[in-house]
Amino acid sequence: MKSQKQKIKTYENFPLWIVIMSNFLVLLIYIIGAYILYKLWIGFMVLYILYCIKIEKRVLRKSCVNCYYYRKVCCFGKGKLCALLFKKGNPSEFCKRKISWHHLLPDFLVSVFPIIGGIILLTERFEWSILILMIIIALLSSVGNAFIRGNFACKYCKQRVLGCPAEKLFNKKAKKKK
Numbered sequence: 001m002k003s004q005k006q007k008i009k010t011y012e013n014f015p016l017w018i019v020i021m022s023n024f025l026v027l028l029i030y031i032i033g034a035y036i037l038y039k040l041w042i043g044f045m046v047l048y049i050l051y052c053i054k055i056e057k058r059v060l061r062k063s064c065v066n067c068y069y070y071r072k073v074c075c076f077g078k079g080k081l082c083a084l085l086f087k088k089g090n091p092s093e094f095c096k097r098k099i100s101w102h103h104l105l106p107d108f109l110v111s112v113f114p115i116i117g118g119i120i121l122l123t124e125r126f127e128w129s130i131l132i133l134m135i136i137i138a139l140l141s142s143v144g145n146a147f148i149r150g151n152f153a154c155k156y157c158k159q160r161v162l163g164c165p166a167e168k169l170f171n172k173k174a175k176k177k178k
Contacts, residue, residue: 010158013073018152022076025144032137033114036130040117048113055106065089066097068159075153095163104169111141 011018030052038045060082064070066089069079118134121127154160160167 008161009156010161011156012158014075014077014153014156016073018075018156019073019077022148022153025140025148026076029111029137029140032133032140033110036114036121036133036137037117039130040121044113044117051113052110055110058106061086063094063097066091066094068094068162069157074159075148075157091162094159095165097165099165099169101169108141111137 030049033052034045034048037048060078064074064078064082065086067074067079067082068091070088070091071083072079114137115134118130121130154164154167157164
């Protein structure tokens with residue numbers, strides 16, 4: 001098993017183009033979500049932006065502090081950012097952490113809130129632009145996220161090789177081997 005882990009290509013620091021592409025996807029989801037909720041009521045947009053910031057802070061505080069990429073450039077650049085904001089945690093805690101779909105619910109809500117807001121808007125007054133933005137945010141959050149993580153982020157992540165609770169949740173092959 002160890003020789004198999006050594007064969008997997010990983011990045012010590014991710015290339016800048018992957019960091020930009022990964023963050024572009026996340027920012028696009030946040031911007032579209034904020035715009036849809038702005039059309040509903042500016043207060044919802046403000047609450048949504050604060051929620052997105054809270055989600056990002058939670059990831060930094062709960063995961064990034066213990067990650068291999070702390071002080072390094074991970075696929076989202078959060079290892080460097082985390083080192084500026086929080087003290088280093090315990091890397092062995094990262095691997096021990098158990099996550100379930102329940103733990104990911106707050107992340108899914110980043111897309112669900114704007115879609116609910118869009119549905120409300122469409123029931124009040126139909127606008128093609130809102131419907132198209134709802135479809136785009138749904139696609140970016142599902143297909144786009146899976147594409148970025150599967151082909152660029154997780155694929156070359158050293159923490160995945162060392163042990164990642166998210167991989168255990170998402171990777172069916174990893175589950176079957178155990």
